[in-house]
Amino acid sequence: MAEATANISARPAALTRSQWALVLVVIAVVMTALQYAGLLPAALHRLPEYLVPPFAPMLDTVFNFVKDDLGLLAFTRFLTGLLESVLDASANILYGKRRWPNIEPIPWSAIAAIAAVIGYYLGGWRLAVLGAGTFIWTALIGQWKIAMETMSVIVVAAPLAFLIGITLGIVAWRKPWFDRMIKPILSILQTIPFFTYLLPAVIFFKVGPTAGCVATIVFAIPPMILMTTLGLQKVPPEIVEAGHMSGCTRRQLLFKVYLPAARTEILVGVNQVIMLCLAMVVLTAFIGMPGLGAKLLAMMGSFKLGRSFEIGVTIVLLAVMLDRMSKAWVVKQPEHFEKGTSWFVRHKLFVMGAVLFVAFLLIAQVFPILAEIGRKQNFSQGKELDGLIKGFVALDGVQAITGFLRAFLNVKVLIPFRNFLLSIPTPALILLITAFALWLGGPKQARNALIFFCIIALTGWWDRSVITLYSVISAVVLAMILGLPMGIAAARSEKWSRRMLLVCDTAQTFPSFVYLLPAIMLFGITDIAVIFSILIFAMVPLVRYTIEGLRTVPPEMIEAADMAGATRMQKLRHVQLPLALPTMAIGFNQAIMFAFFMVIIAAFIGTQDLGQELQRTLAGTDLGKNFVLGICVALMALTFDMTILKWATDRKKVLGLES
Amino acid sequence: MASETVISCKNVWKIFGSDPEKYLAQMPQGHSFDDIRADGYIAGVKDVSLDVGRGEMLVIMGLSGSGKSTLVRCFSRLHDITGGIIEVEGCDIMKLSEKELIELRRNKMGMVFQSFGLLPHRTVLENVAFPLEMRGQDRHARRARALEMVKLVGLEGREDYFPRELSGGQQQRVGIARSLAIEPDIWFLDEPFSALDPLIRREMQDEFLRLQGLLGKTIVFITHDFDEALRLADRIAIMKDGAVEQCDTPDQIVLNPATEYVRKFTEEIDKARVVHAGVLAKADTPGEGEAVDAGATVQELARLLVQDTRAVIPVVRAGTVIGGMNRQDGLAILLEGS
Numbered sequence: 001m002a003e004a005t006a007n008i009s010a011r012p013a014a015l016t017r018s019q020w021a022l023v024l025v026v027i028a029v030v031m032t033a034l035q036y037a038g039l040l041p042a043a044l045h046r047l048p049e050y051l052v053p054p055f056a057p058m059l060d061t062v063f064n065f066v067k068d069d070l071g072l073l074a075f076t077r078f079l080t081g082l083l084e085s086v087l088d089a090s091a092n093i094l095y096g097k098r099r100w101p102n103i104e105p106i107p108w109s110a111i112a113a114i115a116a117v118i119g120y121y122l123g124g125w126r127l128a129v130l131g132a133g134t135f136i137w138t139a140l141i142g143q144w145k146i147a148m149e150t151m152s153v154i155v156v157a158a159p160l161a162f163l164i165g166i167t168l169g170i171v172a173w174r175k176p177w178f179d180r181m182i183k184p185i186l187s188i189l190q191t192i193p194f195f196t197y198l199l200p201a202v203i204f205f206k207v208g209p210t211a212g213c214v215a216t217i218v219f220a221i222p223p224m225i226l227m228t229t230l231g232l233q234k235v236p237p238e239i240v241e242a243g244h245m246s247g248c249t250r251r252q253l254l255f256k257v258y259l260p261a262a263r264t265e266i267l268v269g270v271n272q273v274i275m276l277c278l279a280m281v282v283l284t285a286f287i288g289m290p291g292l293g294a295k296l297l298a299m300m301g302s303f304k305l306g307r308s309f310e311i312g313v314t315i316v317l318l319a320v321m322l323d324r325m326s327k328a329w330v331v332k333q334p335e336h337f338e339k340g341t342s343w344f345v346r347h348k349l350f351v352m353g354a355v356l357f358v359a360f361l362l363i364a365q366v367f368p369i370l371a372e373i374g375r376k377q378n379f380s381q382g383k384e385l386d387g388l389i390k391g392f393v394a395l396d397g398v399q400a401i402t403g404f405l406r407a408f409l410n411v412k413v414l415i416p417f418r419n420f421l422l423s424i425p426t427p428a429l430i431l432l433i434t435a436f437a438l439w440l441g442g443p444k445q446a447r448n449a450l451i452f453f454c455i456i457a458l459t460g461w462w463d464r465s466v467i468t469l470y471s472v473i474s475a476v477v478l479a480m481i482l483g484l485p486m487g488i489a490a491a492r493s494e495k496w497s498r499r500m501l502l503v504c505d506t507a508q509t510f511p512s513f514v515y516l517l518p519a520i521m522l523f524g525i526t527d528i529a530v531i532f533s534i535l536i537f538a539m540v541p542l543v544r545y546t547i548e549g550l551r552t553v554p555p556e557m558i559e560a561a562d563m564a565g566a567t568r569m570q571k572l573r574h575v576q577l578p579l580a581l582p583t584m585a586i587g588f589n590q591a592i593m594f595a596f597f598m599v600i601i602a603a604f605i606g607t608q609d610l611g612q613e614l615q616r617t618l619a620g621t622d623l624g625k626n627f628v629l630g631i632c633v634a635l636m637a638l639t640f641d642m643t644i645l646k647w648a649t650d651r652k653k654v655l656g657l658e659s
Numbered sequence: 660m661a662s663e664t665v666i667s668c669k670n671v672w673k674i675f676g677s678d679p680e681k682y683l684a685q686m687p688q689g690h691s692f693d694d695i696r697a698d699g700y701i702a703g704v705k706d707v708s709l710d711v712g713r714g715e716m717l718v719i720m721g722l723s724g725s726g727k728s729t730l731v732r733c734f735s736r737l738h739d740i741t742g743g744i745i746e747v748e749g750c751d752i753m754k755l756s757e758k759e760l761i762e763l764r765r766n767k768m769g770m771v772f773q774s775f776g777l778l779p780h781r782t783v784l785e786n787v788a789f790p791l792e793m794r795g796q797d798r799h800a801r802r803a804r805a806l807e808m809v810k811l812v813g814l815e816g817r818e819d820y821f822p823r824e825l826s827g828g829q830q831q832r833v834g835i836a837r838s839l840a841i842e843p844d845i846w847f848l849d850e851p852f853s854a855l856d857p858l859i860r861r862e863m864q865d866e867f868l869r870l871q872g873l874l875g876k877t878i879v880f881i882t883h884d885f886d887e888a889l890r891l892a893d894r895i896a897i898m899k900d901g902a903v904e905q906c907d908t909p910d911q912i913v914l915n916p917a918t919e920y921v922r923k924f925t926e927e928i929d930k931a932r933v934v935h936a937g938v939l940a941k942a943d944t945p946g947e948g949e950a951v952d953a954g955a956t957v958q959e960l961a962r963l964l965v966q967d968t969r970a971v972i973p974v975v976r977a978g979t980v981i982g983g984m985n986r987q988d989g990l991a992i993l994l995e996g997s
Contacts, residue, residue, distance in 0.1 A: 236774065238773070238774050238776035239778065241732070241776060242777070242778075245770040245790075245847075247766075247790060247841075256778075256789075256792075256793075260780040260781075261778065261780070338819075
């Protein structure tokens with residue numbers, strides 16, 4: 001508002017931004033009205049087929065040229081060979097795949113012991129229990145082999161992603177032109193649906209672990225680059241000057257001053273790399289990568305909810321363990337030992353780890369149960385759990401609620417909303433979105449929105465895109481209806497804020513795939529399950545940033561409101577919410593991004609949107625179509641991302657909060 | 660007093676902006692700080708000429724943003740200057756190659772920073788040994804030297820601590836030890852005690868004077884605290900808006916401020932604590948009777964000035980009479996404060 005009034009006084013003759021936006025909306029409404037009256041020419045409702053340029057075949061030609069004529073395929077096949085031998089080695093060590101170095105797989109008990117020692121080193125006995133517990137659970141429940149199939153890819157992908165990311169990050173920090181070049185690529189990479197990573201990976205790197213590993217690496221690199229650059233930029237100038245004055249050469253300065261001083265940010269990058277690797281490696285089940293993801297996919301597909309649940313628990317445990325440990329590493333500070341401490345005491349935990357490892361290696365030779373838990377020996381309760389879950393869902397009360405939601409929400413709200421969106425003429429919807437971007441962001445955002453959605457219209461995938469958009473919007477709106485009150489309520493007390501934030505933090509580490517589980521359990525394979533899975537996934541950032549926004553309102557402002565005699569409601573409406581809104585907008589933005597991510601995964605349940613088409617392309621070699629579909633999703637996501645973030649930064653500036 | 664010039668700078672300019680060299684070349688004479696700012700540039704250092712003699716302690720004094728830190732960074736070429744010449748021991752540092760510059764810093768210069776600039780991932784000993792490690796000294800030699808330095812600054816027994824485990828004063832001791840590890844001839848200290856609380860600051864100043872008594876380095880010391888400057892300096896350079904307003908001994912700055920700005924600065928100072936007998940001595944009237952030492956401040960002589968009845972009191976430096984101090988002059992300075 002402040003800006004709008006400023007604009008009026010500056011240029012009294014011209015229309016303000018919001019007035020322009022209103023004009024666009026009016027045009028769009030008139031067009032839609034004409035469409036309903038049957039007066040709009042068909043060509044204005046949807047772009048006629050003959051006008052759609054053949055993007056996919058064109059891209060295919062380009063890809064084929066690069067792939068075959070420029071010899072990219074030969075090169076990547078060569079890399080595939082290298083990667084395969086590394087992956088085979090890790091697979092051999094972890095679950096005994098018959099490849100070089102052909103040794104027995106490490107007994108599960110030894111790995112659990114190592115995890116406990118590492119956990120203890122990083123964060124005391126709690127993490128030790130978490131580390132050992134995760135692996136013991138995995139072994140006892142009979143998922144050791146599939147879990148190790150997954151881990152064998154992570155232990156290769158995460159270090160590679162780290163190395164590539166940190167190198168590119170250093171280059172981007174040194175060379176501003178490289179930074180400028182790489183930034184837009186990174187933001188596209190972060191919004192492109194993961195299915196678009198998968199197909200090229202398959203085509204260039206063979207089906208199975210190699211393709212899974214490559215897709216995982218590509219997926220995990222961007223945050224590492226960003227964190228490295230950020231960390232290096234944040235090194236205090238005096239430390240750098242101290243390095244210069246100590247006579248460092250450039251190389252010494254980088255390796256002995258900059259990189260160690262940027263340790264925290266780099267380790268945060270490592271945490272993100274590990275988490276993204278886990279999230280992605282589970283998803284690579286879609287391209288035939290064996291492991292936890294593939295098993296979960298198969299079990300959900302055949303509606304074996306008990307086993308799915310157990311696998312879900314394993315994935316969640318792994319995620320929480322990896323996240324907690326890597327986060328503990330971030331805050332872990334070196335401690336000094338008193339003078340004259342012996343080597344053994346200084347390296348107590350290292351010695352203990354080595355001793356335990358060897359001990360379990362030897363014991364496992366005598367008691368094979370400690371090396372491998374066979375098919376009949378595990379404690380899996382798949383069938384029983386299955387019965388329990390199905391029984392719970394069939395309870396009258398639960399049935400009533402889910403049935404009501406299915407009947408009312410789906411039939412009365414969601415489907416009419418979808419049909420309405422589909423009935424709006426293409427140009428009218430483009431104008432509406434442009435108006436939204438103009439009103440919230442500004443002219444630049446509006447221009448981008450216009451261009452982006454025109455491109456989507458031109459690809460010929462308009463209806464599918466609108467359905468994708470519909471799922472995202474409905475899920476995010478529902479998430480807001482549920483999440484905002486939760487966040488506001490929790491923010492009222494310190495204790496509840498902390499608890500809620502912990503829940504959100506933990507939930508955010510779960511690989512997105514896991515969110516399908518409760519949706520399918522409650523709603524089966526239906527449209528509403530899709531919305532539900534997106535909804536819970538999107539609710540996490542909403543709640544989290546609502547709490548954070550409200551909790552970071554400067555206390556003196558709240559005290560001022562208290563002294564002015566504001567009631568709790570007045571305080572919330574007039575002081576807390578306005579000040580928290582920019583932060584909440586970031587959560588809203590993340591919710592939308594998460595929703596775009598999840599809606600594609602939900603293709604597994606059976607949707608009619610872009611995700612479904614994308615999933616179909618995975619079966620073939622239709623790289624062009626795959627790419628076009630991926631770009632459609634990315635463009636939609638980018639439009640919202642740019643607009644909302646622009647608003648949040650503008651708003652923060654107006655409010656005088658740090659931006 | 661300086662027998663040999665160690666650092667000499669002539670008409671040094673440091674301008675920040677998009678194309679400072681070109682701007683400086685076409686800038687009209689007598690452009691003020693504000694004129695330059697109106698053109699979109701910042702004059703960090705503005706036409707500064709001064710010399711630092713061997714073994715001298717020059718204190719550069721000014722408020723924040725006056726360009727004192729920038730100037731000291733020009734001396735060590737942490738900043739490349741825009742115009743003028745800086746010579747260190749007779750060699751133009753702007754003409755040095757990167758390799759020569761690194762050699763210069765590895766062998767001749769040490770620097771202490773306001774917020775310490777310690778490497779957080781290294782222990783006290785490793786921090787102190789860092790410059791030695793950079794120049795490739797072998798492990799045992801640098802350990803021995805670093806231990807010696809740690810002992811010198813009184814941090815024995817804390818060699819294996821990490822910086823975050825130390826208090827501010829202790830951290831700065833590490834910074835000082837590190838800057839001395841290579842046995843530099845020239846020692847730069849950029850507001851070394853400003854981040855410390857007043858009691859510790861006092862203690863560190865005493866410590867610093869003790870070290871200087873021991874080592875006798877050429878020192879450029881930056882501070883915004885006038886009392887600190889008066890306590891430590893052989894000469895003080897007062898800076899404002901990038902330019903040096905006055906560069907002289909503390910006595911002269913207090914007695915004869917060159918500009919209005921310097922006068923305002925010295926207004927609140929108790930001059931009796933700064934002015935020495937030697938400065939007041941006039942060679943043509945030596946006076947008679949018992950002499951006072953040239954190094955004594957007026958305040959230290961207060962009792963004598965009040966009780967003595969002579970008009971002129973002789974002043975001696977190193978055993979020889981250098982002149983006589985007019986007792987009324989001394990009393991005038993003594994009474995001015997009250």
